[in-house]
Amino acid sequence: MLVDHNISIQGNSENTVLIVWPEQICAKQHQAISHYQQLLKQQLGHFLLETVSSYNSLLVYYRFELISYEQFSQQLLTVWQSVPDATVISAITAKNTIEIPVYYGTEAGWDLHYLSRELALSTDDIIALHANTIYHAYALGFTPGFCYLASLNPSLKVARRSKPRFKIPKGAVAIAEQQTAVYPSSSPAGWHIIGQTPTSMFDLSHDQFSPTISPGQQVIFRAISYDQYQALGGIVVLDQQCITG
Amino acid sequence: MHNWLKIIGLKGLVSIQDLGRLSSQHLGFTAGGAADEYAFRFANSLLGNDQNNACLEVTLGQIELQATCDCFIALAGADCQATITQQSAPPQPIKNWHCHLLKKDQIITLHYPKNMLHSYIAVKGGLQSTLWLKSRSQSWVENELGFAGNILRAGDQVALNSKESSLWSLAQASQPSTSQADFYEEGLLHLRFIPSSLFLSLTSHQQKQFIEQSYVIEAQSNRMGYRLHGNIVLRQLPSTLSKPVSYGNIQLPNQGQPIILMKERQTIGGYPIFGTVIQTDLFRLSQKRPGEKICFIAFKLAQAQAQLAAFFQRFN
Numbered sequence A: 001m002l003v004d005h006n007i008s009i010q011g012n013s014e015n016t017v018l019i020v021w022p023e024q025i026c027a028k029q030h031q032a033i034s035h036y037q038q039l040l041k042q043q044l045g046h047f048l049l050e051t052v053s054s055y056n057s058l059l060v061y062y063r064f065e066l067i068s069y070e071q072f073s074q075q076l077l078t079v080w081q082s083v084p085d086a087t088v089i090s091a092i093t094a095k096n097t098i099e100i101p102v103y104y105g106t107e108a109g110w111d112l113h114y115l116s117r118e119l120a121l122s123t124d125d126i127i128a129l130h131a132n133t134i135y136h137a138y139a140l141g142f143t144p145g146f147c148y149l150a151s152l153n154p155s156l157k158v159a160r161r162s163k164p165r166f167k168i169p170k171g172a173v174a175i176a177e178q179q180t181a182v183y184p185s186s187s188p189a190g191w192h193i194i195g196q197t198p199t200s201m202f203d204l205s206h207d208q209f210s211p212t213i214s215p216g217q218q219v220i221f222r223a224i225s226y227d228q229y230q231a232l233g234g235i236v237v238l239d240q241q242c243i244t245g
Numbered sequence B: 001m002h003n004w005l006k007i008i009g010l011k012g013l014v015s016i017q018d019l020g021r022l023s024s025q026h027l028g029f030t031a032g033g034a035a036d037e038y039a040f041r042f043a044n045s046l047l048g049n050d051q052n053n054a055c056l057e058v059t060l061g062q063i064e065l066q067a068t069c070d071c072f073i074a075l076a077g078a079d080c081q082a083t084i085t086q087q088s089a090p091p092q093p094i095k096n097w098h099c100h101l102l103k104k105d106q107i108i109t110l111h112y113p114k115n116m117l118h119s120y121i122a123v124k125g126g127l128q129s130t131l132w133l134k135s136r137s138q139s140w141v142e143n144e145l146g147f148a149g150n151i152l153r154a155g156d157q158v159a160l161n162s163k164e165s166s167l168w169s170l171a172q173a174s175q176p177s178t179s180q181a182d183f184y185e186e187g188l189l190h191l192r193f194i195p196s197s198l199f200l201s202l203t204s205h206q207q208k209q210f211i212e213q214s215y216v217i218e219a220q221s222n223r224m225g226y227r228l229h230g231n232i233v234l235r236q237l238p239s240t241l242s243k244p245v246s247y248g249n250i251q252l253p254n255q256g257q258p259i260i261l262m263k264e265r266q267t268i269g270g271y272p273i274f275g276t277v278i279q280t281d282l283f284r285l286s287q288k289r290p291g292e293k294i295c296f297i298a299f300k301l302a303q304a305q306a307q308l309a310a311f312f313q314r315f316n
Helices: A027-043 A069-081 A086-092 A112-119 A123-130 A226-231 A240-244 B022-027 B037-046 B162-166 B204-211 B279-285 B301-313
Strands: A002-004 A007-013 A016-020 A048-053 A057-062 A097-102 A135-140 A147-150 A165-168 A172-176 A179-182 A187-189 A192-196 A218-223 B003-010 B013-017 B055-059 B063-067 B071-077 B083-085 B098-102 B107-110 B118-123 B157-160 B189-195 B215-217 B225-229 B249-251 B259-261 B273-277 B293-298
Touching (some): A007 A069, A016 A069, A027 A048, A027 A069, A027 A086, A027 A135, A048 B022, A069 B301, B037 B071, B055 B063, B107 B118, B189 B279, B204 B293
Parallel strands (some): A097 A218
Antiparallel strands (some): A007 A016, A135 A147, A135 A218, A165 A187, B003 B157, B013 B055, B055 B118, B083 B107, B249 B273
């Protein structure tokens, strides 16, 4: 294991190296990780099979038949040491923020009433605290196109549901702990739903999968009316349990 | 113009698998791929196929197939006492770990295997199903998304590579320089693993407790992960931020019973990791059933790499 003052490099398996940074959800640190990931692809691309990032870590898949772990981890460290400091990265990183329109009506935000009681906030306050804030995208995982965004206003912090829902709709906007995300497809979910978006979380043209939000980007949610939601092609999916229960 | 392999009967599980889509994990896609790469590669090698040609992965046998043309197939993995039936003639048994000519309208039947789980049916030239992100592997977890076509059911058919079949004969069949008797371990399966920094930080007593016991494979084990049951070494370890996880990672959830991540794991996980089981032992593990036992052995990374390199050599 190689340890620099703020990075640890570990041989995880035959063909993967796990790199871990200090345990924190920090946009500056993550920007450095994203920048580092780009440098690795440029400089060590001939050894790489895949790289997957998360809040404070990077898993690197490499061609172990071409280079020993010792030599490869040394090269990984050398590239890290060439990463410029935060201000330089900020200056050279594209700043466009992705806007996600959300219909926050209580029939779309299945958990708004529950959260209102739990957090002792009105539903309007919850919406005001969630929308119009820039979130940083930290990781793509759980299901294709699902991007973990943070950090929520601390007043919105709530634990995951003790029992996940079996099925939530594509486009559900949800929160849990200090995170928020949009579910790209119908799936089981343990987070709390506060609205629905008509925006797709991926594009499938040219037989590719292009996620709408990628790690390293910035996202902001904007409240829209029911009419605007419909005009954008959205269909509000109701919580079946509320209807039958 | 295609020829087809039709599923005329199905009681077990079947899906199309190749070596998966490792390089799409950064998008949130599970890597997927054949659970037992030994049997999978063996079947492709018999036919002189590309190692990444798509095959049928059949779990617990119980499938009947029919082709619309003559084709060469290879069988490997769990022994399903396979037979080939020609019209009203009695079924002819065919050997596992061998390739065969399946003639037009003949029916190949796989029965419930007495041991192991997965059988692979390779076809000369590979199955020509939907390619998604450079792989034909179908995912149970992502089935509803339907990108690589929905997982096969009775009545479905898969396109064959007709051109390759017509240019080949059984006389060209090659036997890989490996024997299945040498590969699998009967009884208690020893899983060699590369310890993580977390494991190395445990007391030697805790490390011994983890290694000096056997674990039982639980019923909820599947292509996503193998759940184990043993004496608890540690529980309620402090949680850390979610990290990318890999094939073979040994997770330790709060209740203290380990989970080994398999081919259809999700890409990111929040549980502490004790280490990673070496790949060749994961292929062996994939053929073990609930109720069977395993134990762990600490292993060095360099040795694990040598094992995997030697494994690939068997099929070259």
